[in-house]
Amino acid sequence: MEFGEEGLLQEPVSPGGQFINSSVLSLAILAILESQVPIDDSQTFFLLKNVFLPINPRFSSIMVEGADKKNKQWKKVTVKVEDHVHVPIFSSGMSPASYDIYFDEYITKIASETFPQSRPLWELHLFKYPTSHAAGQMIFKIHHALGDGYSLMGALLSCLQNAHNPSIPLTFPTLKSAKNETSSRSRAFEFMPKILSSVFNGAWDFSWSILKGTWVEDDRTPIRSGVEGVEFRPVSVSTLMLPIEEIKLIKNKLGVTINDVITGTIFMGIRMYIQEMNSEKSSSQNCTALVLLNTRLVAGYKSVQEMLIETNKSWGNRFVFLQVSVPKSSEVSKPLDFVWEAHNIIKRQRKSSAWYFTTRLWDILKKFRGAEAASKYIYNTLKNTSITITNMIGPLEQMSLVNHPIEGIYFIVTGSPQCLSVTAMSYMGKLRIALVAEKDFIDTNVLQACMKDAFRLICEAVNEFPIK
Template sequence: MALRVKVGRGEALERSEPVSPTAQYFNSSVLSISVIAVLEFENPINDSSSLALINDVFLPINPRFSSIMVEDEEGGKHWKRVEVKVEDHITVPNFPKGLSLKSYDNYFNEYLSIITTERLPQTKPLWEVHIIKYPTSNASGSVVFKLHHALGDGFSLMGALLSCLQKADNPSLPLTFPNFQKSIKVDSAINKSFMSVVPQALSGAINTVLDFGWSVLKSSFLEDNQSPIRSGKEGVEFRPINITTMTFSLDQIKKIKCSLQVTINDVVTGMIFLGTRLYMEETNDEAKNSNPTALVLFNTRSIGGYKSVDEMVQNQEAQKLWGNQFAFLHVPLPKLNQHEPSLNTLKFVQETQNVIKRKKNSAAVYLIGTLLESVRKYKGPETTAKYIHRTLKNSSMGVTNLIGPLEKMALANQPIKGLYFMVVNVPQSLTVTIMSYMDQLRVAVGTERGLIDPDKFRICIKKAFNMMFNASIESK
């Protein structure tokens, strides 16, 4: 298919950007992973300015939004700038009129399921926008962005979307976000004695070897058993899914955090893991003996927060933050103690926190990155993509989170009530994403249709949260 190559407003293309190895993995013959981002509006949507917004604000953020992935004569892949017809990327579906909110919920959920199973066409830039003008239980209207993971990871893509928005009460001011940077502890390694540093170094080396070896085995041979949260079927990434969301109070989560002296991420991950265990055991009593593993994804950038549109467009250093810069950890789900459920709840969270903290302090994630690069160099990106596909498929679930703005935001002066995202076309039966917005935490759950009961799973997650909150109060 012939395409006219243009840059921005008609300037000739002189050179193209090479496609990064990770982007090639995510857009290969075995993987085609995308991110769905949903913006929920307080008022009915006025889409009259949508074309201008995308042309003037969204497209300039990064050249990849105006590019397609092409292959040269030597097999190398590049981002090739093309002329973008914005109207070809926007869809406004028609639902029946005059239905109840519950009926529109069903139509909306079914529509989401359909667009998640469809692959983005390779003949035009890898994104699309769906404008849903019908009300649901959560919003008066919704805008759904579907963005291919080859364009960037969740931090890049959500950062791009958020940079298009403004404060609802004062559009002239930028959105503010919680600080990403970690506080520096006084008892740093410089101040520690030699006798305390040496055991830690030895422990770190042992953990690195064990974690790296286990990760390689999980990606190659060791496959989680079939369970209420894992079908293990071939092509599970192409099967229909249900996307369910739930909202939690950040103030209550912070109370649990202070009670247990852990991080917010530890509380949320513990809640997800505990709720998953509850669901498994309530669905199948034999599941209490299973040993599912989760892939927990985390951002590897050393930065203080998202970048604005101007920084994304003008600042070369900000552009370097774009792309896929993340790592994943294989984390086993702790088991429940049936005899002391309240005490076990706190122990469950602390055990989850200890495992993740130990694995983050291990150098295994860097060794895995080196391994993937070696496979790519000697066997090519397609073989590496197959390795990553097995890594995802052999585990039971994926968990990832992003930080949202502290105050209410608006798009073209239309207030946004809520937002969430979901990673789709992943060869897993269960994916959980978390995003904060104002004083709330939104948890979205993507479940394989016909295997996992989304309503029951949501109830189990909420039950886990209540157990944790009550246990933290009792422990005080």
């Protein structure tokens, strides 16, 4: 991928990039890095110019109309780095608890702001005050049109080093597939039923996704107000930590995946919160979660160079939504049932062909009605459901950014027309769950407590099971 003269790149904006940067829908990813030491910003401009910008031409480009007026292209511009760096100023000498409040207010403010389309779609915010979590915090805000979480995390990680030994690369947890011990003859007999099941489930799931993208809405609950324009309302961001080793223990005992354990915990926490806030109707209210699925056929992060080469093309927005019904407490009462329900539903959805047909539908809408129509369809799917859940894998070792050891890292997604979204990221043996909730509608303190209680109850219940 090369630049020509300053002007158009030799690359159009992907359909996904156009869908999530339109007049209808605009999504952004915020990656928050918590520094173990006070932030020294003396090298910021140099690093952005010489390390960050060269990672991908899109970081030095804006989105413009193509010659055909239907498709957009990336246009290279001169980047004024100082326009992209923000350092808020507050009173000095206050307590970490006081700066916690300022940080919460600041992240709420920048999460609600939209990017100016006249300059490249990224920003860096340096919060240089000690909070209860860190000595300083670096916030990378990047528009989702530049790439999905996989792409952007790969880019961010390429700027980081192993904190204890920079010469040793960062490593990540391996994703091991379950062994298939079924004989070839048995697999042959199972092949046709699986194909038929995939077709049937795909048709059903695809039909349901169309309904969700048009007029069928979730019930109004304590996590879904159902009002218009919720994406423009202030949000509250809070996080909680879960130990990866305990999650793995649950996974091994139940024979499920780590994602199943995480999703089951979130589902149970949501139901407990709804019960706490609205006990009369909570057991039967319909809630749908959009669980993001990475469609790349890769097991871990690729380097930026690998993502950009012609034969791979794994950079970009390569995800689909799996529509998963949050189990009702009237039907699921035991803690482990939430994990098994998550496991069964997500397993079936992954094998369904619905996600393929959904992406084809987006392409058809774009072709015949334009990118705005496809964007509107995705917007309605988000608006008519209750929650989005997504997660990423982080490094096992502590990482460092220019001699700033990173104490913690998490990410959030903003701009969605939902009252609640949940993201999760592993780092140094712990899982950081971030809750992005509509301010003054969802009580994040109660919701956070419900999530912790759900995990505790699942841990207690799983102790009755032998390790598989």
